[in-house]
Amino acid sequence: MSDRESRGDGRPWEEWIRSAEDPARVADKPEALDDLLVLDLSHGHYGALLTATYLAELGAEVIKVEPPGGDPARSWGPADAAINGEGLAFLAESRNRYHVTLDLGKREGRRLLRGLAARADVLVEAFAPGHLDGLGIGYRQLRALNPRLVYVACSAWGHWGPHARNQPAEYDLTDQALSGLLHVTGDPDAAPLKVGSWIGAYAQAAWASVGALSALHWRERSGRGQMVDVTGAEALMRYLEYSVLLYHASGHVRGRTGLYELAVFPYTFVRVKDGWAFIAGYTDPNFGALCRVMGRPELARDPRFSTTLQRTTLENEVALRAEIERWSVNYSAGEILAQVLADPGPGIVVFGPMNPPARTLGEVHWWERGCFRRVSDPVYGELLLQMPAWRMTRTPPRLKWACRPAGYHTAHVLHKYFGCGPAAITRLRSHGVI
């Protein structure tokens, strides 16, 4: 702990932590991973792209290697908006990198890649399993060059296992299907529904980064790198909580329950005067608080609802949700939140509106905490971006720049790592290597 941090220990917690995490002072502090060199070979793969993004936010120097035509993911995003021809999905999550083009189909391109990999700490790729191995630049070959390399491979089915061969490309929807998440989302009498964002990619990236940093910690002791194999399906499957144990223990196959819940209730969305809102109070004291806030204390003693076991039968859930909605429709979400916050306890009600994104953006809380930032980028103009997810008092993560065109940093990186001056760059360019 620094002297500056230890001073003022007498202040209230909230005041102290707010100052210790002050988003305006991020640039004064060091970065957790700024000794790492990461090669981002993601190619048409959002999970691998995001893996490098997380590491870059935490301070790593990330070099994104794209083919001379650019990563196909550059076009990804909604049809009705793009900037300079770049899709918004790519622009939103390609921050803090150095953008280099290299043709890995050419011998000279592979030589340069090997030169970078020899010095890299982490390499992230998501080609079809075995593709880079076939080019002589997979983990088998690179670890001979750099035994300390942590090689992260993202794919739909993984690099080993009975179904690893001849696997198709990875998509978020198919990841969500394999993981079991799709099967439990939506109404029981309709088709399952996917999560609206590419959540499989975010989960895959979280696991790939967790795997990479664990491997780096072990490397500190062993001096050895290793390979990390991560699929979006398994990334989400780990989030399916008790589903497979419930089947093992009882034979019960968890299905879709719509706005109801097998494990906890009330834990649901209800109508309010101005839209929808989430409300929960499933433990006994919290359910008591909910009944009190609703002005219906007798419900807590109703034999249909008086224990967690009673509250989680489907029949009672339907009845209870109807009781809550009968009350909630009379108030706006803001009015109910005020009632919830005014309740003295015991117990606590968890309540909040179902926000369209525009309303989330209108809430001062997220702006004060630095969750969003408007940047004026020299290449892409005015951008509204989501910021790193973590707060860290000593090594806060940060946004440096949003994105750059393919090959924007090629000359810089080749100069830095290979001593290539302008003449060498021109030669490589004329040979189509970069």
Next chain:
Amino acid sequence: MAIPRDYFEWAAREFDPARIHEKPEALKGIRVLDLSVIYFGPATADFLGELGAEVIKVEVPGQGDVTRILGNASFFWKNISVAFFCANHSKYHVGIDMHATAGQELIRQLAARSDIVIENFRAGTLEEKFGIGYRQLRRVNPRLIYVANTGFGQWGPFSKGRASYDGLAQGVSGLTSITGDGDAPTKIGNYLGDWFGASMSALGALAALRWRDRSGEGQFVEMAQCEGLLRAMDWTWLYAGLTGRDRVKVGNGDHTFAPSGVYRCTDGYVALVAGTDREFQSLCRLIGQPGLAEDPRFKTHDARRRRAHARELDAPIAAWCRTRTRAQVEAAARRARLSAAPVMTARDHAENAHFRARRSVWEHEDPVYGPMLEYGPAPKLSATPARIKWAGKPVGFHNELVLKSILGLDDGRIRELYAAGAIGRWAEGRRGAAPPEGWKGEGGLE
């Protein structure tokens, strides 16, 4: 260039699951003190435990973590809810009453000998109510990494008095408003905000650990579940900033890839996406409609992803899937190098050779609970594979082991702590907290 014929054999040897337990662990020697409840905090600790950290889970004596009793009657098995186990593997379970002064002192002593503390109380609670917050614990351990998980964060207008669950995070982040179709909310079926938040929180802890490896300095790391989900909404914010509009809900469609959908088969549903021209042409041949690939409505990617056009593609794909099983669709799609995947259920997971071989579905035998089938670690590491060692245990199951081996307390002192109520085990007969019927001390350690 072709994929070398021996590549998959080589990879299978590197990751051989039969050798998992003989390989070293990435986080061996890292001790995590888990003061948290339900899923968000316990899962953060669990994920570090899977990678080799030693996790000590502190619970309220008597009843323990509320997940031990969650759910309707179908959840109860061997005197406990199945909901407890997924965030509590291979931990050491101690029952400590944090309201007792001696209990708080035990927490301070354990924190002094730990690398990482994880908690998910409301902001400031541990400091103000129990005297074991970050500022107190770092005094006894300046190298400590203190991880605090909350709904809205440690500070800011919403941090005061507001509790959070995953479902709330889904709603307030905006994720619910971009999920599903129609006006009514689609609640995401798992506790996504907890689980995704937990893996991000574990990532924050590991970044802090790397900084400590370099500098010797600990720090405070916080992760808020609402902020985790709003971070995971890809281009939602950029689009809103640029156009002033909210992105439109498209159900199982995709703004970027078309066609994209979920289709009924004879034995369930299948998800199918053809996101490139090559995949689309392949799909048209597969479903016996090669002419569609030449139709101006579908010929180019930009034409296909217009909502009206994408919807027109649903009917011929649905018709083709309807008469086939999920396995038939998947196999035919694979041959055509197309992405189609069965919408898998828990039974499918239990029976799937691939996920079992990769230990994503993990079978093990526990001395207290017997044979278990659980979801295994997500990332596969070749040299230091993550693993499950044992299942979650009754409240206070490892009191003696932990207090003797880590704090060096003798039996006399431990008896005093029990007598004073500072430590405890399960309450006799308390569902979820106590061992199963017929337990005769298996696995117990004194």
